[in-house]
Amino acid sequence: MPVKANESGPDVLALARKIGLEKAVHEFPDDVIAAAQAAARTRSDLPATNNPADEPWPPMRVRTPS
Amino acid sequence: MTEAHWLTAGEIGSAYAARRLSPVELVQALLNRISALDPQLNAFIRVDIEAALDAARDAEKDIVAGRARGPLHGVPIGIKDIIDVAGLPTTCHSKILLDNIAAEDAAVISRLRAAGAILLGKLSLHEFATGGPSFDLPFPPARNPWNIAHHPGGSSSGSGAALAAGLVPLALGTDTGGSIRNPAAICGIVGLKPTYGLVSRRGVFPLAFTLDHIGPMTRCVGDAALLLDAIAGHDARDPGSVPVSCSRFGADLERGARGLRIGFVRHFHETDLPADPEVARALDDVSRVLTQEGAEVRTITLPPLRELSAVQRLIMQAESWAIHASWLRERPGDYARATRRKLMIGAFHSAADYVHAQQHRLQMIAAVDDAFRDADVLLTANAMDPACRIDDEDTLARTYARQARSPFNLTGHPAIALMCGLTKTGLPLSAQLVGRAHDEVTLLRAAAAYERASEWHRHRPPI
Numbered sequence: 146m147p148v149k150a151n152e153s154g155p156d157v158l159a160l161a162r163k164i165g166l167e168k169a170v171h172e173f174p175d176d177v178i179a180a181a182q183a184a185a186r187t188r189s190d191l192p193a194t195n196n197p198a199d200e201p202w203p204p205m206r207v208r209t210p211s
Numbered sequence: 212m213t214e215a216h217w218l219t220a221g222e223i224g225s226a227y228a229a230r231r232l233s234p235v236e237l238v239q240a241l242l243n244r245i246s247a248l249d250p251q252l253n254a255f256i257r258v259d260i261e262a263a264l265d266a267a268r269d270a271e272k273d274i275v276a277g278r279a280r281g282p283l284h285g286v287p288i289g290i291k292d293i294i295d296v297a298g299l300p301t302t303c304h305s306k307i308l309l310d311n312i313a314a315e316d317a318a319v320i321s322r323l324r325a326a327g328a329i330l331l332g333k334l335s336l337h338e339f340a341t342g343g344p345s346f347d348l349p350f351p352p353a354r355n356p357w358n359i360a361h362h363p364g365g366s367s368s369g370s371g372a373a374l375a376a377g378l379v380p381l382a383l384g385t386d387t388g389g390s391i392r393n394p395a396a397i398c399g400i401v402g403l404k405p406t407y408g409l410v411s412r413r414g415v416f417p418l419a420f421t422l423d424h425i426g427p428m429t430r431c432v433g434d435a436a437l438l439l440d441a442i443a444g445h446d447a448r449d450p451g452s453v454p455v456s457c458s459r460f461g462a463d464l465e466r467g468a469r470g471l472r473i474g475f476v477r478h479f480h481e482t483d484l485p486a487d488p489e490v491a492r493a494l495d496d497v498s499r500v501l502t503q504e505g506a507e508v509r510t511i512t513l514p515p516l517r518e519l520s521a522v523q524r525l526i527m528q529a530e531s532w533a534i535h536a537s538w539l540r541e542r543p544g545d546y547a548r549a550t551r552r553k554l555m556i557g558a559f560h561s562a563a564d565y566v567h568a569q570q571h572r573l574q575m576i577a578a579v580d581d582a583f584r585d586a587d588v589l590l591t592a593n594a595m596d597p598a599c600r601i602d603d604e605d606t607l608a609r610t611y612a613r614q615a616r617s618p619f620n621l622t623g624h625p626a627i628a629l630m631c632g633l634t635k636t637g638l639p640l641s642a643q644l645v646g647r648a649h650d651e652v653t654l655l656r657a658a659a660a661y662e663r664a665s666e667w668h669r670h671r672p673p674i
Contacts, residue, residue, distance in 0.1 A: 157559075164558050165536075169543040169551070176543075176552045183552070184559035187528060190521030192514075192571055201569035202576065203421070 157181040215240040216377035217671065220434040223380060224282045227274050234267040234274070234285035238329060241287055245331075245378050248674060251359055253351040254373035256292045256302060258332040263287065266329040273327070282437050284327030289379040291367050292333035293340055294425070295414040296320050303416050305338045306349050306545040307538055317414025318449065319383060319425055319442045326441040331379055334369030340390055340418045341366060341531065342550030343611060344601050355397060355598055356672040357638050362601040364397030364594075366390035370428045371398035376674050381438055382428040387418040388527055389616025391426050392628035392643060396593040399630040399639030399670060401658075402428045403435045404616075406648050407623030408453035410439075411446035419530035420451070422523065422620040431668050432659040435627065436461030439651060453649075460651045461659075468660035469505030471653070473498070474586030476511050479615040483516035486595040486613075493632035493640040494592055500664050501590070506657070511582050511589060514575055519618035522575060525560060525568040526621070532557025572621055579622045580648075588657040589645040591615045593628050597638040615643060625651050627658050630667040637673070 152160075158170050161177045169177050215237050218226065226232035242260060249255050270285035279285075290296060293303050295313035297320075302308050316324065323330070335353045337343055344352035344362045353368035355361040356376040363372040367384030371394025374382055384391035386404040395402025403426045410425045417423055427438035440461070445454040475498055480486035486494070498508045513519070532539075535554045543551055582589060595613035599606040619626040625646045632640035644661075646654030662668050 161558070165540045166543070166555065166558065168541070169539060169555065172544055173548075173551060176548060177555060179552050180555035181559045183556045184528065187521055187524045187556070188560070188564060190517050191525065191568065192518045192522070194567065195570050195574070199570040200573060201566050202573040203569075 152181065154178050216244050218380060219431050220283060220286045220380050220429070220437055223286050227279070227285055234270040234329065235264065238263050238267040238287055238331070241331065241378060248376055248378065251354060252356060252372050252376055253353045254334055254369040254376065254378055255289070256304065256333045256335050256350050256369070257299065259299070259330060263329055263331050270327055270329060280327040283323070283441050285329060286381060287329045287331045287379055288323060288381040288383065289331050289334045289370060289373050290320070290383050291336050291370050291385055293336055293385055293416045294319060294383060296330060296333070299333065301416060302349070303339045304336045304348060304350055307542065309349060313414070315414065318411035318446045320414065322442050322444065328381070328441065334367070334373055334382060336368055337366035338547050338550040339416070339535070339554070340385055340387060341553045342547050343607055344368065345547035345549050347547045352601065354601065356674045357399065360600050361598040361638065362397065362607065364394035364598065367394050367428060371395060371400060371402070374398065374400045374428055374430055375672055380430065381434060383442070384426060384428045385415060386424045386426060386620065387422045388523060388620055389614055391424070391428055392593055392616045392626060393614065395428060395628035396641030397598045397639065399641070399667070399672070400428060400430050401432055401435050401668065402426070402628040403439065404619065404626050405439060405443065405651060406625045408451050409443050409455070409649065409651070411444070411449040411452050413446055413449045417534055419527040421530065422527055424620065432629070432655055432662050433461060433464055436464060436655050455649055458652060460655055463652050463656035464659040466656050467504060468501050468657060471506040471588060471657055472586045473501050473506045473508045473657065474511030474582055474589045475508050476513055476589055476591040478512060479516045480592035480595060484595050484613050484615070486592055487597060489597065489632070489634050490592060490595055490640055494590070494642055497590060497631050497642045497661060501657070501661055504660050504664050508590070509585065511586055513582055513618070514578050516615060516618065519575055519621060522568045522571045523617040523621040525564060526572065528557040529560050529565040530557070575618070576622045579618070579624055583647045587653055591643045591645060593641040593643040597634045597640060619645055624648050625654050627654055629658055629661060630670070631665065632667065633670065
């Protein structure tokens with residue numbers, strides 16, 4: 146559930162409720178907002194979007210029969 | 212003879228062989244020191260006195276009878292309390308798992324027992340190997356032996372503090388974004404994050420499955436090699452474990468640096484995240500010493516530190532949220548504030564964010580592998596700043612993220628932290644050396660060459 150860097154506190158808390166974090170929203174709203182802001186900062190530091198068809202790491206591997 | 216509590220594992224083995232020291236004498240000396248110093252340092256969550264003395268008596272009988280099992284037989288070790296020891300609680304320094312009694316030993320503990328090591332107790336950490344030094348947990352945070360008003364780094368905080376204070380000669384740490392190498396840097400010791408998959412993660416509470424490593428924390432490079440010899444090896448019960456044959460990791464410790472090509476990743480600390488001037492000067496000095504020892508030091512460029520760190524962070528945040536989501540929904544108040552804030556971040560990423568990060572990861576692994584065409588070992592900054600006061604939340608929050616460790620959790624390459632100086636205020640400085648995947652032998656060779664030439668590892672805190 147990505148949040149934008151400029152998302153307002155009430156919007157973040159509403160989203161957090163949808164994620165199931167009602168207790169945290171009720172007891173620690175500042176922590177919920179801080180977490181959402183940190184998530185936005187992390188995404189903003191990522192490199193430019195790559196080719197969507199690139200293989201992610203780690204590639205799927207089947208188990209070797211033992 | 213050096214006081215018993217400052218002996219390295221290698222020296223302890225020699226002292227046992229020459230009958231100058233016995234396991235019972237050493238364990239008793241360490242227990243006395245723990246009793247005297249740990250009330251200030253909080254390095255231990257639990258000291259297992261009776262079990263340690265029993266194991267010491269057994270080791271003593273075996274060694275006297277000529278049945279020594281190897282270099283770690285009778286050598287005490289401290290265990291980060293995120294690693295299972297059968298019959299003891301694995302609390303992860305958290306209220307959430309206070310009553311979590313381990314049913315069986317972690318793979319690394321089984322290996323240590325087979326090597327004859329003596330488990331002294333469980334060491335403190337940042338809650339669940341994340342968060343930071345916190346005062347709202349069931350156990351107090353570990354302190355820095357160089358200045359107990361300062362933090363000792365983390366998350367393997369107790370491991371770093373116990374080694375620097377001479378409470379243990381060896382410790383195990385875990386490292387997902389630098390948690391072995393950060394306390395090693397801040398406490399002035401050696402911390403080795405091995406190649407991903409070399410040491411089994413089975414029985415270690417996960418923080419982020421694809422980034423978690425277990426590794427040695429010691430007071431010298433030779434001991435890191437000995438401890439890695441004991442804990443490395445394939446484990447079919449860890450899906451990430453790699454079936455490589457383990458050599459003697461210290462095979463080249465005496466070869467010196469002559470002929471080694473060292474790639475100095477200057478942009479990490481010069482432009483990406485400009486380091487404290489004392490850190491930058493110390494890194495230049497490492498480069499100078501390695502050159503004097505016969506290495507060829509050349510400047511190497513990797514992807515920008517900000518991007519490497521962000522990709523590692525997103526993966527860590529997503530994976531750790533997946534692990535903690537239920538508890539965060541039901542028991543958010545049972546976490547420390549710092550931990551809660553970090554573990555909830557992943558709730559605000561999407562599935563696509565995670566997949567995109569894993570796509571970038573593949574390219575970044577390739578970029579670091581490419582750098583090893585022109586270098587045998589990389590030299591980089593470790594922490595960009597010396598330790599701050601443990602109660603200075605703002606500086607802690609700012610400086611913890613200023614580091615160059617997490618890129619190598621992302622790529623899985625082995626990396627070692629080494630003391631490389633002291634600040635004017637008497638706090639340790641540290642450099643990081645990075646090796647090719649599964650080439651711990653060359654990495655340890657370079658580290659030993661620097662250690663021998665610089666002798667920073669012989670400095671002790673004024674405790």
